Amino acid sequence: MPHSVPTESDRAQDPLAFLAGGGEATRLILSRDWNGHVLGPPEGWPVELKAAISLVLNSPESMILSWGPELSFFFNETYFPLLGPRLPWAMGERFDVVWADGWAQAKPIIDAAFAGERQRFVDLPWKLDTDRGARDTWWTFSYSRVLDASGAIAGLFIFTNETTDRVLSDTALRESEAQFRAFAEAVPNHVWAARPDGYLYWFNQRVSAYSGQPMEALVGATQWGAMVHDEDRDGAAEAWAEALRTGRTYETEFRVRRADGQYRWFLVRAEPVHGADGAILRWVGTNTDIHERRRQAAELERLTVRLEEQVRERTADRNALWQLTPDLILRCGFDGTINATNPAWADVLGWHEHELLGTQLFDLVHPDDRERTREGARQLSQGEGHARFDNRFRRKDGTYRWISWSTHPSEGVINAIGRDVTIERxxxxxxxxxxxxxxxxxxxxxxxxxxxxxxxxxxxxxxxxxxxxxxxxxxxxxxxxxxxxxxxxxxxxxxxxxxxxxxxxxxFSRRQTLDPKATGVGELVAGLEELVRRTVGPAIALTIEQPADLWPVLVDPNQLENALLNLCINARDAMPDGGALGIKAFNERLDAKGARERDLPAGDYVSLCVSDTGLGMTAEVLERAMEPFFTTKPIGVGTGLGLSMIYGFVRQSGGQVRIQSTLGEGTSVCLHLPRHHGEADTTEGNQPAQAIPPATQGQTVLVVDDEALVRMLIVEVLEDLGFAALEAEDAPSALVQLRGQGRIDLLVSDVGLPNGMNGRQLAEAARELRPGLKVLFVTGYAENAVLNAEHLGRDTQVVTKPFVLDDLARRISHLVSGE
Known part of the structure; x- marks a missing residue:
């Protein structure tokens, strides 16, 4: 309960009784060391000071006392929050020290108070350090003088209240109101505000511009109501009255007259704004021009009516098509369940709709086509668009008809139209x-x-x-x-x-045995130039283009010459009235993409191209140009084997042939041959034969061939060389001798042998019995027909029938001696 001011008797009994009721503020006074202070210890303070301090300490309001010329500073507990970090030391301190950060602003006010002026300040801004830190604050306070016994001003009572929260709230409200009005002016709508009773007191400028009325003429409800269309006015007023009564959102549509007298449709909507106590402070409303939307809606309604008429017409047309078309029409689920069929099913397949509804479509599909049909349905179920395919459907009599389907998925089903194409197929x-x-x-x-x-x-x-x-x-x-x-x-x-x-x-069969050599394409072309000129004749201009640094290639030079001459003859025949023939050779490095386009491994190639300005080829002819026996020449002129043989030779040499042709413009054929990393062979073909060294004593050769005459010839050659010869007519009899203990240095075998085992298989079996055994294949067939590339090497070679006996002898001698 509040303390009374101490009486004289109280003070006589207790000199500190004036501090009673001050709580924590009293503790601050008592805990301060007053020795050396201008006022001295509290017990000896003047009666007027004690009375003033007692009044301050027991006041429920925020109150301070500034005493004497030094303006000693005293305050009560209510004032504590305003001191912030100053609280522990501010009691009894000089005013200018306590409020050093506000002294420049406070001093003139204090001076005026000591001069006798009475002052009261409302919402005075101060920037102070408080218990909330340094910040802008606002204060309402007043000054009252305290007189001593002589009537002189001894100090000042200062009643103070911080009004920061209210000031900030009022400022925020004003800013909010300004922002609202700025927003209301910026939006493209009509914006207005009304009191809780519905009185319209504010409009944005768009309302004035639309209506042609000044703001003051619009305030109230009379003029605004007069602008509403006669047919809409009562309904709008009733809805507004209901919103005011219930406090609910007001929303309606009506027409409002424009300044030129025209009416436009508006969506009018208002929301109540509530205060902290829940009471409606005001209404804020907007008018949104929906005239175009209403017009579009009316147009849409008209179009909808028209569309419904068209749908009825199209439905009638569809029903007629459904009934009359000879094509099958089907509607089924993705799982094949039939939902609907048209009468054509009965005509084409003998099935009526009531027999098919709910049954499985796939059961009618031919077993060979069923899985493909299921896959088509699955793809349609996964969102793929149109699909076209043919399959066979079972008729009611058990026979099948080919149906060509066009399908499209829609809303979980498949719509399909099928046509019987059995006769066409x-x-x-x-x-x-x-x-x-x-x-x-x-x-x-x-x-x-x-x-x-x-x-x-x-x-x-x-x-x-x-x-x-x-x-x-x-x-x-x-x-x-x-x-x-x-x-x-x-x-x-x-x-x-x-x-x-x-x-x-x-x-022609691409099985010839080639004799590849490191060949210089440039030298080969140069050597054929004169022959080509004589072959093509004077009506055709020949040009040859090739660099001096062409890489060598590993090919059979005779076959390459034949291929080049054959291409030049083809070019000549394609230019009956003369033209230009070009031979071009060049180095080419193919990356992965270029090699993939030519169906070749990536790497270095030499390209040899023959181009003409002749008749050219159609796409169909070009596609079949390298087929055996295909020719566009008259019967008796060509066999259709030239390009096929060239293709076989180039492919056997590890290269590729590419043809480009345009009808009426000419043709270009390019041979792409792999680069050989070595020097071209420039030795002459007709070298004097070297002497064949005789066999050493005991060297033995096993000869296997089913042709007795060939076997006899080989044995004769071997005996002339001094070899011992063993003979066998097939692989089983040869294996008998290979399993024996006798010496065998070389196996000479035909590739094509009777009785279930060919020469390659015999060689593999022989090397299991005699590892490291040397083998010479003698064949009238190409080694790559039955021999893989890995079967040929230093200890395995091949010679082609018919052969020159000296060549055979030399090959056998070199193989056995290891040269």
Whole structure:
């Protein structure tokens, strides 16, 4: 309970009784050391000071006392929060020390108070350090003088209250109001405000601009209400009255007259703004122009009506199409459950709709087409768009018809239209068979021409061989050995020509045995230039373009010459009226992308291209250009084997052929050959034969060939060289000898052997029995037909039939000796 001011008797009894009731403020006074202070100890303070301090300590208001010329500073507990960090030491301290940060502002006010002026300040701003730190603060305070016994001013009572929160709140309210009005002026809507009773007291400028009325004319409800369309006014007023009564959101649509007299539709909406106590302070409303939206809505409604009419018309058309079309129409789930079919199903497949509804579509699909059909449905279920495919559907009588479907997924189902294409497919199949028969006929005709020409050539060669051998026999019988040698040379020449003929056949079949050498393409082209010029004739201009630093390639030079000459002849035939023929060779480095385009490994290549300005080829002809027997030349002129043989040779050499052609502009054929990392072979082909060293004693060769005559010839050669020879007619009999204990230094075997095991398989079995055994394959077939590249090496070689006996002898001798 509050303390009373001490009486004289109280003070006589206790000199510190005036401090009673001050609480923590009293403790601060008592705890201070007053020795040396201008006022001295509290017991001896003047009566007026004690009375003033007692009043301050017991006041419920925030109150301070400033005493004497030094303005000693006293305060009560209510004042504590205002001191902040000063609280522990401020009691009894000089005013200018306590409030040093505000002294410049406080001193004139204190001076005026001591001069006798009475002052009261409201919301005076101060920047002070308080218990909340340094900040801007606002204060309301007043000064009252304290007189001593002589009537002089001894001190000042200062009643003070901080009004910072209220000032900030009022400022925020004003700023909020200003922001609201700025926002209201910025938005493209009409904005207005009303009192809780509905009285309209403020509008933004857009309302004035729209209505043509000044702000003061719009205030209230009368003028505003007069601007609402007659047909909408009562409804708008009733809705507004209901919102005022209930405090709920006001929202309605009505037409408002514009300054030019036209009416536009507005969405009018207002929300109540509540105070802290929940009472409505005011209403804030907006008018949003929805005239265009209403017009669009009306137009949309009109279009909707029209669309519904069109839907009815289209539905009627669809129903007519559904009933009358000869095509199958189907609606089914992604799982194949049939939901609807049209009458055409009965006409085409014999099934009526009531027989199909709810059944499985896939059960009607031919077993060979069923999985493909299920996959198509699955893809459609995963969001893929249109799909077209053909499959066979079972008729009610058990037969099948080909149906060509066009499908589209929609809302969890498949919509499909199918057409019976059975007859078309049968016709197409019959046409394809006829075309295939025609192609086979053309091939057989070409084969007939080829074999007829080959038979003619072989008959000529055989006649030469047979006649030479017959005459040689006669002359030997007559003792004319010199004459026999001439016939022998003729037979050998015919034999070599026959071998060349078989090589051309193998080139066509891409199985010839090549004799690859490091070859300089530039030198080869230069050597053929004169022959090409004579071949193509004077009506065709020949140009050759090649750098001096062409890389060497590892190819059979004779085959490359044949290929180049063949391409030049083809180019000549494509230019019957003359033109330009170009031969170009160049180095080319293919990266991964370029190599992939040419179907080659990445790396270095030499490209040899032959280009002409002739007739060119269509896309269809270009696609088949390298097929065996395919030709565009008249019957009897070409066999269709030239490009095929070139392709076989280049592919066997590790390269690729690429043809580019434009109809009416010309053709370019490029041979891409792998670079050989070595020097080109410049040795002459006709070197004098070197002596063949004889075999050392005991060296033995096993000869395996099912042709007795060939076996006899090889054995004769071996015995001439001093080898011991063993013979076998097939692999099983050869293995018997290989399992024996006798010495065998070399296996000479035909590749194509009878009785279930070929020469390659025999060689593998032989090396299991005799590791490191050297092998020479003798074949009339290409080694890559049955031999892989890894089977050939230093200890494994191949020689092609027919062979020159000296060449065979030299190859055997070198293999056995390891040269």
């Amino acid at each position: 049968e016709r197409a199949e019959a046409l394809a068979q006829a075309e295939e028969a025609l192609r086979q006929s053309q091939k057989m005709e070409a084969v007939g021409q080829l074999t007829g020409g080959l038979a003619h050539d072989f008959n000529n060669l055989l006649a030469g061989i047979s006649g030479s051998l017959e005459l040689m026999g006669r002359r030997l019988a007559q003792g004319q050995g010199v004459e026999a040698e001439r016939y022998l040379a003729g037979a050998q020449g015919a034999t070599r020509r026959a071998a060349a003929l078989t090589h051309r056949l193998l080139a």
